[in-house]
Amino acid sequence: MKTNLPTLFVPDLQPPALNVVIVFMPLITFTENGIYCPQADVYIDPWRPVPKALITHAHADHSRYGMGKYLAHHHSIPVMQHRLGEIVAEGTGYGEKVQINGVDISFHPAGHIPGSSQIRLAYKGEVWVISGDYKLADDGFCAPFETVKCNHFVTESTFGLPVYKWKSQVETMQEINAWWADNKTNGLTTVILGYALGKAQRILANLDTSIGEIFLHGAIYNSNLALEKAGYVFPETERITPETDKKRYKGSIVIAPPSAMGSPWIRQFKPYQVGTASGWMALRGPRRRRNADRGFILSDHADWAELNTAVKSTGAEHIYVTHGYTSVYSKWLKSQGLDAHIVQTEFEGELSEIGESATKETDPE
Numbered sequence: 598m599k600t601n602l603p604t605l606f607v608p609d610l611q612p613p614a615l616n617v618v619i620v621f622m623p624l625i626t627f628t629e630n631g632i633y634c635p636q637a638d639v640y641i642d643p644w645r646p647v648p649k650a651l652i653t654h655a656h657a658d659h660s661r662y663g664m665g666k667y668l669a670h671h672h673s674i675p676v677m678q679h680r681l682g683e684i685v686a687e688g689t690g691y692g693e694k695v696q697i698n699g700v701d702i703s704f705h706p707a708g709h710i711p712g713s714s715q716i717r718l719a720y721k722g723e724v725w726v727i728s729g730d731y732k733l734a735d736d737g738f739c740a741p742f743e744t745v746k747c748n749h750f751v752t753e754s755t756f757g758l759p760v761y762k763w764k765s766q767v768e769t770m771q772e773i774n775a776w777w778a779d780n781k782t783n784g785l786t787t788v789i790l791g792y793a794l795g796k797a798q799r800i801l802a803n804l805d806t807s808i809g810e811i812f813l814h815g816a817i818y819n820s821n822l823a824l825e826k827a828g829y830v831f832p833e834t835e836r837i838t839p840e841t842d843k844k845r846y847k848g849s850i851v852i853a854p855p856s857a858m859g860s861p862w863i864r865q866f867k868p869y870q871v872g873t874a875s876g877w878m879a880l881r882g883p884r885r886r887r888n889a890d891r892g893f894i895l896s897d898h899a900d901w902a903e904l905n906t907a908v909k910s911t912g913a914e915h916i917y918v919t920h921g922y923t924s925v926y927s928k929w930l931k932s933q934g935l936d937a938h939i940v941q942t943e944f945e946g947e948l949s950e951i952g953e954s955a956t957k958e959t960d961p962e
């Protein structure tokens with residue numbers, strides 16, 4: 598392991614205290630600003646402005662405006678800069694050790710989106726892992742989830758109900774490609790909806806490019822430009838502009854964020870079929886499909902089985918359940934003999950990622 602002292606995060610030098618009062622403080626506390634490590638004086642994914650923030654990943658609800666300094670995985674930085682503008686930010690690599698006031702801090706793959714990290718903090722034998730958002734299945738696109746042993750594990754619970762069970766990505770992508778090919782045969786344009794950071798790129802990376810041309814909504818095109826700066830490579834695509842020859846849309850596929858549904862923008866693809874790709878599609882019915890013609894089960898979060906595998910494999914005795922089905926999931930963990938707690942956070946789960954919440958995608962439409 599390489600040890601790095603990030604220049605932005607060097608603690609201020611303080612004179613040695615003469616009278617030391619030892620008070621027991623857990624390494625991590627949950628505050629109104631966010632998840633806090635007092636010993637290192639850093640917050641993890643804070644939702645209010647604080648001086649120093651460690652960021653698990655670049656989604657809008659985990660990576661917010663107004664922090665003095667940001668530390669995140671290298672691959673998150675270009676996307677954060679694209680979304681947040683001028684920020685003071687430093688990047689770190691997976692497994693690199695950063696030491697702040699005696700606390701060992703390292704980032705480990707969370708398998709959620711490019712750059713997404715679980716953040717490990719260790720001090721005097723106490724180890725915490727804050728997992729942000731994660732999934733266990735390897736999508737062949739972002740670094741796959743790594744199990745990190747710890748005493749205290751902070752987990753999301755976006756899909757923390759047994760009804761959420763994902764198909765394999767291969768199966769879902771075969772369905773999407775077959776649907777696109779059918780639409781092409783019928784002289785239709787195919788529009789597939791997936792949020793602009795993560796889902797859209799995962800779909801793009803797995804399209805059968807022999808079927809036809811691929812067009813991108815501006816928000817997705819811009820996310821891709823940021824990811825290309827981080828070294829990601831995509832199949833050939835074209836950004837949709839008012840000048841694009843509309844005749845070219847016939848038989849091609851358009852990738853757009855969920856907010857495109859029902860907008861005037863989508864009408865230019867008529868006649869078209871629209872599909873949506875999300876974990877929510879595991880629940881049947883048109884309401885869930887948000888009036889799309891087709892729903893495909895594809896999530897960047899862990900399903901029920903994956904959540905349980907992740908929790909168990911960390912070996913943690915204490916589990917803190919954040920955004921999602923917090924109450925159901927923490928009860929379940931307690932019934933399994935674990936010390937489980939609900940933690941109130943301002944993370945929004947997949948709602949923010951599909952653009953349903955107040956803190957919407959900040960990308961231009």
Ligand SMILES: [Zn+2]
Nearest residue numbers: 654656709730
């Ligand atoms: Zn996320």
Ligand SMILES: [Zn+2]
Nearest residue numbers: 730944945946
């Ligand atoms: Zn989240």
